[in-house]
Amino acid sequence: MINVVYGYDVSKMIIAPAILGLLAYVITIPIWNKYAKDFPIWIKHTFQYGGILVLVALYFLYVQDTGEIEMTPKW
Incomplete structure (x- = not known):
C-alpha cells in the first residue's frame, strides 16, 4: 500500500x-474469496493461482526511485 504513495520512479x-x-487491492479478492461448495474447482484454482501470479508480477513491475525493481517495506 505504501509503495504506491511515494518512493517510485514513474x-x-x-x-x-x-x-x-x-x-494490488482488487486482485486479493479472488485469492482469498470463500467460494461456494458447488463452484467449479478448476475456476476457483484459476482465480486463486492467477491472482497470486498477478501479485508476483506487480512486485517486479514496481521501480523504486533508487532504480531498484521491487517493493520494500517503508514503515
Missing part, C-alpha cells in the same frame, strides 16, 4: 502507480 514503470495500487 518514468521507469511499465504501468501507472495508481493502476498498480488498484490491481
Whole structure:
C-alpha cells in the first residue's frame, strides 16, 4: 500500500502507480474469496493461482526511485 504513495520512479514503470495500487487491492479478492461448495474447482484454482501470479508480477513491475525493481517495506 505504501509503495504506491511515494518512493517510485514513474518514468521507469511499465504501468501507472495508481493502476498498480488498484490491481494490488482488487486482485486479493479472488485469492482469498470463500467460494461456494458447488463452484467449479478448476475456476476457483484459476482465480486463486492467477491472482497470486498477478501479485508476483506487480512486485517486479514496481521501480523504486533508487532504480531498484521491487517493493520494500517503508514503515
